Amino acid sequence: MPVPAAELARLFPLESLRQETRDQLAREALVSEYQRGDNVFEAGDLDDDTLYLLDGELRCVYPDGRNVAHIATAPHGRYSLNDAVPRRFTAKVVSSKAKVMRVDRRYLEKLITWDQLSRDDNYRHFGSAPGGNDWVFRLLRAPAFARLPTGNIEKMFQMFEPVTVKPSEIVMREGDPADYFYVVRSGTASVSKYLDGAPQVVAYLREGDTFGEDALLSNMPRNATVRMMQGGQLMRLSREAFEAVLKPPMLSWVLPADAARQVQAGAVLLDVRMPEEHDQRAIDGSVNVPLYRLREDVDNVLSPGARVVVYCNTGERSAAAAFVLKRLGYEVSALHGGLGAMLRMLATSNA
Structure with a gap:
């Protein structure tokens, strides 16, 4: 109602x-x-x-x-x-x-905080036109930001850098090193990846959507190209600002024993390494969806709202996968220490 x-x-x-x-x-x-x-x-x-x-x-x-x-x-x-x-x-x-x-x-707490912060005369990011703050409302509502402490909101908005973009402008290219995290303030964009040897559009972005976090979290090159469709404005955070303000609170890490208990209670164990890595060595019962295919294939292996434990070799790809899955509405934990930590625990328990 x-x-x-x-x-x-x-x-x-x-x-x-x-x-x-x-x-x-x-x-x-x-x-x-x-x-x-x-x-x-x-x-x-x-x-x-x-x-x-x-x-x-x-x-x-x-x-x-x-x-x-x-x-x-x-x-x-x-x-x-x-x-x-x-x-x-x-x-x-x-x-x-x-x-x-x-x-x-x-x-509610985030909205109240932003509403108060944006009244300051020195606040730079308030949109006075009708709908000028819709991007803020969508951003704060995103599942990936649910764990963001209210105090980090002020830091995030203080560190945002506005960037004006033109139609057809390429903001980032697949394979490039990671440098910034972006939020679409106005305009629209397409996301494309090389799949089966050819570029394919896999998503569209609008106000309040974010991109660029995967590579920052996984310390890997960009896994997609983002091209503006309509011109507008982006808000960006440098790698240093992203790691200081957003990365820690957005990730929920679990130790191997806790991960095992979650799986026993019904959580899906998701391996986000490449299929070749999974075939070579993996945790029994895990499901494999490589990080670069996660957005496209996740609906085929996970039920809506499922609880998930993600893992890779070291934890870096898991961090990126956890952020993606949180944005999609899943309850996610990342395995601290990756596959090696889980195998060591299993070896100890079987000794």
């Missing part, structure tokens, strides 16, 4: 946001309806949402027996339900019905 943007204007701290930021948040929020006796959540629940009661009354019941009313029309109704995780109480509907709005907690 959609949320009227005007509904957000009475909620704290959403009333302090710019209208365009509230409009964006309204498009992302979800509203659920509950009946008397339903639990919106229970004590001990783990979730990723900030919740606002838009209509009705809840009884917040704590494990020690205390209970507090939360009423949408009362003065306190403009505040979110307690954001502590795990949830500290059970929220039970006591009115005939209730309407609750859910917003991803991390995305």
Whole structure:
């Protein structure tokens, strides 16, 4: 159920946001309806949402027996339900019905942060034209940025360098050394690769899309060519800025023992080395999709939203693969130390 943007204007701290930021948040929020006796959540629940009661009354019941009313029309109704995780109480509907709005907690925090930062007179990247900040909203919503600490947002925008590009301009070529990470602020671009001996377009980019991170993460040459279709503007980060601000928080590393437990619990073990490497030596049960084919072939081997552990020889290709998969919405960990670390652990456990 959609949320009227005007509904957000009475909620704290959403009333302090710019209208365009509230409009964006309204498009992302979800509203659920509950009946008397339903639990919106229970004590001990783990979730990723900030919740606002838009209509009705809840009884917040704590494990020690205390209970507090939360009423949408009362003065306190403009505040979110307690954001502590795990949830500290059970929220039970006591009115005939209730309407609750859910917003991803991390995305909300990022939007509030950016909205405040961009009000500074020295802020260089605010778009005053209609739709001028759509690229920011898409960028912050991307799954790959979910782990980005809010404090890194300010650093990222401070380090961005704007670059004006023309139609048909080649921004990077397949095989070139890696130098920058890019975000499309305006314009469109095509991504092509040499596949089966000929260049083929494999993707199109628009505002808010990113490119260039694969080579920076894997310390390998560019694996694609990006050519502008419409002229516009790109925002870029140097290799040094990317490694300082984005690389560490975007990657979730696991040790071999933890990786093994994840696989036993149902995670897919994905080998992103070349097929020849996989045929020569691999972890039993792993699925092979080489890094350069990952975007094209991932749907053939992974179910939507699957949990994945990726590995290569050392971890560098795994880092790039994890970033790609996060952008596609998968829950990903990269094996620390790569294949060698896992084989050493298996040898030790079998000794």
